[in-house]
Amino acid sequence: MNDTKLIDIASALGISVTTVSKALKGYTDISKATRARVIEMAETMNYMPNSVAVNLRTNETKTIGVIIPATVHHFFSSVLNGILEEAEKRGYLVIILQSNEKYELEKKQLALLIQKRVDGVLMSLSNETDDFTHINEAIRKNTPVVLFDKIAKRVDCSKVVINDAKAAFDAVSYLINKGYKKIAHFRGSYVPQNSIDRFLGYKRALEAHGIEYDSKLVYVCDNNTDFEDGYENAQKIMTENPDIDAIFAITDLVAIGIIKYFNEAGIKTPEQVAVFGFSNWFMSTVISPKLTTIDQPGFEMGHQAVSLLIDEIVDIKEHRPVTHQIIELPTRIIERESTVK
């Protein structure tokens, strides 16, 4: 009910709040004897410092904000786990916000976090975001920002990413080396960097192996909440380009939509058409055939992002020069049934 405060301990002991505060914080100008008395009294009175008062005085909240573009399903769930674990380890709390892929909301939420005095923010950009002044503004105001996964190359801050272009290149090269010749790509929408990069990786892999790029073989799947998009485009491509023998999908979700349709339409995977996903979501082992995909280390990404952010927070606090790092996490191909005949 009534929290005990420093002054309660002080008056119970007949000393000043200053002494109590110092004793609790281990200042050396308090005698062993009184320190012991203070600590004991704090224990018995069940003292817990009022964080808000501490925050005001010290000008730090030990809290970081996280802005995620999409629902916490799938990939972001892993990232969030990594974030929560590392933040807890380093003594920070985490405030989560979802921008639902809306630029305006993302902007508003970032402002809100700054107003709430979070010590730093982690963000993955919305699909709409192509103006970055809100982020630069935050950094200018001394609130460090670390971008992860869906980043903007033009913003000067630390980032943790995978090499989407390389991962896509590897995936498509794998398919080519397996003997697939007419490989389609189900890409994402046009703004997000990783959608662009994966497409570029696809294109370069074709060119690197002497296969001519055909824009008619790329379909856009910009709905990332269910697998309908993959399903419908699979149906479409099989009427428009029935002679393809593989599809490289931008996400596992899209890939699953494809396989769903193939299973229902009696199209054999991978015999007639192979399918390659991206992210290694949990459900990629649930579908039959199990999905070949790219492992995207979400948990590790969350870990690293928090680590980078907190390092920067303390650098700023101690007036050290901040250095921005870009961490590129390795991906690897997980070969399963959907591409091996």
Place this chain on the structure above:
Amino acid sequence: MNDTKLIDIASALGISVTTVSKALKGYTDISKATRARVIEMAETMNYMPNSVAVNLRTNETKTIGVIIPATVHHFFSSVLNGILEEAEKRGYLVIILQSNEKYELEKKQLALLIQKRVDGVLMSLSNETDDFTHINEAIRKNTPVVLFDKIAKRVDCSKVVINDAKAAFDAVSYLINKGYKKIAHFRGSYVPQNSIDRFLGYKRALEAHGIEYDSKLVYVCDNNTDFEDGYENAQKIMTENPDIDAIFAITDLVAIGIIKYFNEAGIKTPEQVAVFGFSNWFMSTVISPKLTTIDQPGFEMGHQAVSLLIDEIVDIKEHRPVTHQIIELPTRIIERESTVK
């Protein structure tokens, strides 16, 4: 860089901070004229109140804490979405913590949230939790708590739940009515209320339909991170009790493990053994055959829980008597392929 504060506006205008504060907050004892000047100056100086100072003065943080037992995968992901959406709508921020099904961690995290002065906390209990003094303590200290999904009946607070026993009863009754006769149950561990209730619903449904309960037909699946548990127990039951014709699983995850094994072992679902899940996770439509399950409205649960909590927070603030409510959300059977021959 340097945030503008009340005093900056005040000295720019040659008035006192009191007047500035009042003008911005719409106090009526400030003239229209000065109020307009203040508001304009606040705009041009880009004033944003320091939340920490406000928190200290007003003794509220407009923040709620959420403790979730498991990783944010699957069901809790939906709940979290509901929580975030409703909290944002009502102007509250959300701090997320994961107890990883550990009682000690849950206890520590609750204490941390209280120390951070959150206005209230939402929690779903860990599997280990069978002592509730930490929760009662929080409530006694005037931090309202509302429990959701994994609750404790003995704690006096608002709750939002589904009727696990009834849902399980309905599920098993459905199977019986479909003509299944020897129905096994893959249950969860022994402590959590919903594990107990689902088991009870299973048992009562059998008895209500004149089928003798056989404890040999219930298997324990207490690993809820992957589907290995369901897989292995499916293997086991088919050697120990090969004549069963249906399994009611405590979660979709377990059910998927079962179906995985059946698919690999050539056991036809539902022809030889039907499978019934629980929760209606996303992947229940990914597996083949698609899983019959109970729809558990996670998003709605998050919504209601936040609503209840914030109502209680304002009741406490305005010194109204608080009334605890228990909201029971409806569930329904989602019939898919795994139970219809």
Place this chain on the structure above:
DNA sequence: TTAAAAATCGAAAACGTTTTCGAAAAGACC
């Protein structure tokens, strides 16, 4: 013109800490 009422503002306390700086007490040394 004057007294009363209304409108407008500001000083100061408060929220609960942390930290600087000076003062008092104790110990060391001759």
Place this chain on the structure above:
DNA sequence: GGTCTTTTCGAAAACGTTTTCGATTTTTAA
């Protein structure tokens, strides 16, 4: 015993608001 150093403590300011209450000015009423 007197001086100097070290140890131990506390007063007070500060963090940036909100809000009470009184003071001053302006308006109204007679």
